[in-house]
């Protein structure tokens with residue numbers, strides 16, 4: 001089969017490799033769509049993965065071609081989405097079904113072979129069956145969407161809250177999409193690229209609720225839109241110190257700050273900002289990955305339900321579709337930011 005194999009930092013090659021054999025309770029998935037995640041770029045070009053050689057790609061969907069010896073035959077021919085985290089199922093968080101907090105997990109696409117290939121061996125536990133009206137491209141976005149929903153839920157939003165989303169990369173944009181879907185009226189989105197305004201409009205946010213931080217001071221804009229009171233919930237989806245500081249400073253008394261963006265450097269609060277946390281009784285929370293428990297209310301089933309009811313249409317965020325041979329073009333584009341993009345998908 002064709003696969004992109006990572007041999008180390010900045011060494012990825014398209015190769016002809018052996019098709020995987022599904023072991024025990026694994027199934028063989030024929031990949032139909034795979035998204036490139038922001039985290040794939042440093043993994044492929046700077047740090048490398050946990051083991052090499054490795055086939056990256058953790059946002060993918062496909063059809064089950066074959067089942068391993070102990071896997072349920074019912075999966076054969078089924079269209080599936082894939083939760084990429086393989087939990088140990090022995091640690092304390094796993095016992096509570098908080099698999100996203102597993103202490104000793106494996107991961108498709110970073111710790112074992114993932115979706116930038118024609119086929120992947122996947123444990124049947126990690127499968128989620130797709131309704132007929134959900135496309136493979138949509139299903140390949142289940143992972144980032146579930147991550148956005150997980151963050152949304154961590155913020156414990158009430159209907160009337162004023163909610164700031166600071167940073168409109170893929171997760172930030174998806175978060176806005178789910179906040180709109182949840183009927184939150186006071187959403188303030190802060191981006192810094194011209195095309196983000198159009199996308200924000202496409203997903204149902206009024207352009208008055210969008211601020212381009214290059215054109216105006218985002219802090220002043222938020223203060224103005226909240227009559228100086230600050231926001232009830234601020235999602236920091238950038239991962240930079242200055243936006244972290246702003247997020248804390250812009251939170252209203254008893255407000256919540258939810259940290260979503262992966263930090264690009266050390267994070268620190270000056271004393272004046274630290275005082276805000278105390279004096280405003282702020283709740284600062286982190287969010288990590290997404291919940292997948294096979295129950296209807298988990299992040300993955302929630303997202304799948306919203307898509308199949310056509311309440312959410314993530315395809316609006318797919319800016320590029322490439323054949324597998326051209327994956328590297330997409331990776332380079334994201335690395336060098338040579339074009340505007342939200343989600344780049346290998347189909």
Ligand SMILES: [Zn+2]
Pocket residue numbers: 037038039058059143144
């Ligand atoms: Zn991802």
Ligand SMILES: [Zn+2]
Pocket residue numbers: 087088089090091092093094101102103104105
């Ligand atoms: Zn565990």
